Amino acid sequence: MNTLIAIGAGIAVITGLGAGIGIGIATGKACEGIARQPEAEGKIQKSLILGCALAEATAIYGFVIALMIMLVL
Numbered sequence: 001m002n003t004l005i006a007i008g009a010g011i012a013v014i015t016g017l018g019a020g021i022g023i024g025i026a027t028g029k030a031c032e033g034i035a036r037q038p039e040a041e042g043k044i045q046k047s048l049i050l051g052c053a054l055a056e057a058t059a060i061y062g063f064v065i066a067l068m069i070m071l072v073l
Contacts, residue, residue: 001073009069015062022055 030048034041 005069005073009066012062012066012069016059019055019059019062023052026051026055 026048030044033044037044
């Protein structure tokens with residue numbers, strides 16, 4: 001049973017990988033957008049911060065689920 005709990009927690013933590021990839025891609029595209037249109041920097045930066053916050057929240061949810069799996073089961 002402990003093995004299955006560990007596997008489930010590991011799968012839940014993998015959400016951090018997706019969040020990291022998403023934030024990296026978003027940051028790269030934002031840098032490209034700012035380089036092409038410097039006058040739109042404010043709008044691009046606001047959208048980037050909002051998107052990164054949402055992606056990071058997904059990673060935190062996965063971490064919390066992993067902790068709950070390990071501590072409750």
